[in-house]
Amino acid sequence: MNAKSIFVIVACAGLLASCATTAPIELVNAREAYRQASTGPAVQVAPAQLHEAQQALALAEQSFQKNPKSYQTQDLAYVAHRKAQLAQASASIAQKQASQAQARRDYQDAQSKIIAETKTDLDQTRTALAASERSGEVSAERLSSAQDARIAADRQTAQAQEALAASAAQQLASEQEARKAAEKRAADAQAALAKLATVREEPRGMVITLSGSVLFATNQSTLLPDAQLRLNKVADALLINDQQNLIIEGHADSSGDAGYNLDLSLRRANTVRNYLVGRGYQASRIRAYGFGERNPIADNASAEGRANNRRVEIVVEHETLATNK
Amino acid sequence: MKHRSKVGITIFIMAIVVAAIAAGCASTPLRTEASTSGIRAAEELGAADVPQASLHLNLARESLEKARVLAAQDKKEQAASMLLRAEADAELAIALSHEDSERSEALAAVARVRKLQQDSR
Structure with a gap:
């Protein structure tokens, strides 16, 4: 036999030997499963299960050594495979349980943190509330003071109002009294004027008619001495209320020239006006007009009628009319 | 002669014992308690609803059935x-x-x- 033949024989023998010792698929899977389990977390977290897998794999290997193709070898290898998988599953369970435990711890930590933060917030809120209450007390004191001051001010205001009301009432009473007195004076003046001259009420005011023959001489505009006395009394009566406007109107009869009569009536009106001003009546409140013979009040045909037409009328304007003017 | 009779008795007794053992072995019922209880436990844990667990539950059932068939065939x-396969798959x-519920x-x-x-x- 040459060397080549020897090599072929040895190779064939080796091939046969290898065929004879080929492990069943169950054992191959078991070995791989155990390898994975023994290099994974099962070493740390499932050592008991991994040990069982190792023992099961050892039994399978022993059986394989004794009888590689027997059903015992296959079944033992199958069981070893499952034991290795069981070790891995146990490791996974342990990991999941650890994860759950960690999650529970995290949950508790988070809860503790939240509680601590809530407590801190609560403390801060209480502190702020206490400060606010203190501030509120101060504010309440200030408010009380302010209220007291306001009450005092209100009281003063009320007193002032009462005083003002009393003053107003007093003033009103005084004014009423003054008005009554003025009215009484006016009534007295009117009564006095009624004794001195003809007095009548017209829409434009109270008209006091003074006879021209009593005041002036014929064709004269100078007051007669007796007329001055009469005008003094008229002036005194008018000065009782010197805030009224007066209109002095001169009138003449139809005798003679109308222009002359107009001029004469104006001069006579001015004479009376000047006399009243001289007696103290305000000049700005007295106006004088001459009407001549235009406004007769009686028949110029008779002597008596002409005497009545020669006259001076003092119109005391109503207060409302005076104001409007 | 007496010595032969003693040997014969001994052989006879041994034969009876062996026969009895053999008869006992032949009549021993298949012990499926571990497999069936494991399968039942897996079912109660909801293995049928977990894909991977369901696979091994079915394998366990099949192995149990095969064992019964083999037992029936007097193997x-x-x-x-x-x-053993059935027990391992059930376990x-x-x-x-369990792993699935822990994961959830x-x-x-x-x-x-x-x-x-x-x-x-």
């Missing part, structure tokens, strides 16, 4: 060996079911933590 040893189905609970616990942390922000 006691093979049947007993097949029961693994239980573990995988772990995920839920982590979700609770995240929600709490988000709510507290």
Whole structure:
């Protein structure tokens, strides 16, 4: 036999030997499963299960050594495979349980943190509330003071109002009294004027008619001495209320020239006006007009009628009319 | 002669014992308690609803059935060996079911933590 033949024989023998010792698929899977389990977390977290897998794999290997193709070898290898998988599953369970435990711890930590933060917030809120209450007390004191001051001010205001009301009432009473007195004076003046001259009420005011023959001489505009006395009394009566406007109107009869009569009536009106001003009546409140013979009040045909037409009328304007003017 | 009779008696007794043992072995019922209880436990844990666990639950059932068939064929040893497969698959189905529920609970616990942390922000 040459060397080549020897090599072929040895190779064939080796091939046969290898065929004879080929492990069943169950054992191959078991070995791989155990390898994975023994290099994974099962070493740390499932050592008991991994040990069982190792023992099961050892039994399978022993059986394989004794009888590689027997059903015992296959079944033992199958069981070893499952034991290795069981070790891995146990490791996974342990990991999941650890994860759950960690999650529970995290949950508790988070809860503790939240509680601590809530407590801190609560403390801060209480502190702020206490400060606010203190501030509120101060504010309440200030408010009380302010209220007291306001009450005092209100009281003063009320007193002032009462005083003002009393003053107003007093003033009103005084004014009423003054008005009554003025009215009484006016009534007295009117009564006095009624004794001195003809007095009548017209829409434009109270008209006091003074006879021209009593005041002036014929064709004269100078007051007669007796007329001055009469005008003094008229002036005194008018000065009782010197805030009224007066209109002095001169009138003449139809005798003679109308222009002359107009001029004469104006001069006579001015004479009376000047006399009243001289007696103290305000000049700005007295106006004088001459009407001549235009406004007769009686028949110029008779002597008596002409005497009545020669006259001076003092119109005391109503207060409302005076104001409007 | 007396010595031969003693040897004969001894052989006879041994033959009876062996026959009795053999008869006992032949009549020993298949012990499927471990397999069936494991399968039942896996079923109660919901292995049928977990894909990987369901696979091994079915394998366990098949192995148990094969063992019974082998036992019926009077292949006691093979049947007993097949029961080992059934027991191993049932045990693994239980573990995988357990793992699945642990996984769900772990995920839920982590979700609770995240929600709490988000709510507290």
